[in-house]
Amino acid sequence: DIQMTQSPSSLSASVGDKVTITCRASQGIDNYLAWYQQRPGKVPNLLIYAASTLQSGVPSRFSGSGSGTDFTLTISSLQPEDVATYYCQKYNSAPWTFGQGTKVEIK
Amino acid sequence: EVQLVESGGGLVQPGGSLRLSCAASGFTFSSYGMHWVRQAPGKGLQYISGISSNGDSTYYASSVRGRFTISRDNSKNTLYLQMGSLRGEDTAVYYCARRNSGNDYWGQGALVTVSS
Numbered sequence: 001d002i003q004m005t006q007s008p009s010s011l012s013a014s015v016g017d018k019v020t021i022t023c024r025a026s027q028g029i030d031n032y033l034a035w036y037q038q039r040p041g042k043v044p045n046l047l048i049y050a051a052s053t054l055q056s057g058v059p060s061r062f063s064g065s066g067s068g069t070d071f072t073l074t075i076s077s078l079q080p081e082d083v084a085t086y087y088c089q090k091y092n093s094a095p096w097t098f099g100q101g102t103k104v105e106i107k
Numbered sequence: 108e109v110q111l112v113e114s115g116g117g118l119v120q121p122g123g124s125l126r127l128s129c130a131a132s133g134f135t136f137s138s139y140g141m142h143w144v145r146q147a148p149g150k151g152l153q154y155i156s157g158i159s160s161n162g163d164s165t166y167y168a169s170s171v172r173g174r175f176t177i178s179r180d181n182s183k184n185t186l187y188l189q190m191g192s193l194r195g196e197d198t199a200v201y202y203c204a205r206r207n208s209g210n211d212y213w214g215q216g217a218l219v220t221v222s223s
Contacts, residue, residue: 034209
C-alpha cells in the first residue's frame with residue numbers, strides 16, 4: 001500500500017503568517033490528493049481536492065499544489081479559526097490512506 | 108442538503124459485535140461510493156472500508172479485514188458496517204463519508220467503545 005507522510009507533525013505560527021504543510025506519497029498518485037481540516041471536536045472538512053482545487057465555500061487563503069509524490073497545503077495568512085489538524089489523503093485507488101496529520105496552533 | 112447520520116454506536120465487550128448504520132439523504136445515494144473512516148481517541152483518521160455505488164466492490168483495511176463487513180441498501184439509502192470480534196483497539200469514533208473527489212460529506216460520527 002502507498003504510504004502518506006506529512007510534515008511537520010505540528011507547528012505554531014502567528015496570526016497573519018504564511019503556513020506550509022507538506023505531504024509525500026511513497027509512490028506516484030498523479031493529482032489524486034485531498035486535504036482536510038479538522039477543528040478540535042469537529043468532523044473533518046474537505047478543503048482541497050485534485051491537489052489544488054478549492055472545495056466550494058473554503059476561504060481563498062487556502063491553496064494546494066503538487067503532483068506525483070510531493071504536495072503542499074498553504075495558508076497564506078493564518079487566522080485564529082484555522083487552529084486545527086490538517087490531513088492529506090490519497091484517492092487514486094483503495095485504500096484511501098490519510099497522512100498522520102499536522103496540528104496547527106497560534107503562537 | 109446532503110446529510111449523513113450514523114447510529115448504532117455504544118459500549119461493547121471485547122469479542123462482541125455491533126452494527127453501525129449511516130442514513131443518507133439529500134443526494135442520489137445509489138450514485139456514490141461510500142466509506143467508513145475511524146478515529147481513535149486523540150489519534151488521526153484511518154480509512155477502514157469502502158463500497159462501490161452498487162455494492163459490487165468492497166475494500167477493507169488489513170486491521171479489520173475478516174472481522175468487519177460493509178454493505179448498503181440503496182432502496183433504504185443506508186450504509187452499514189457490521190463489526191465482529193471487536194478489540195480494544197477498535198475503540199473509536201466511526202464516520203461514514205461520501206466518496207467523490209475525496210470525501211466531500213461526512214456524518215457526525217458514532218462512538219464505539221470496546222471494553223469489559
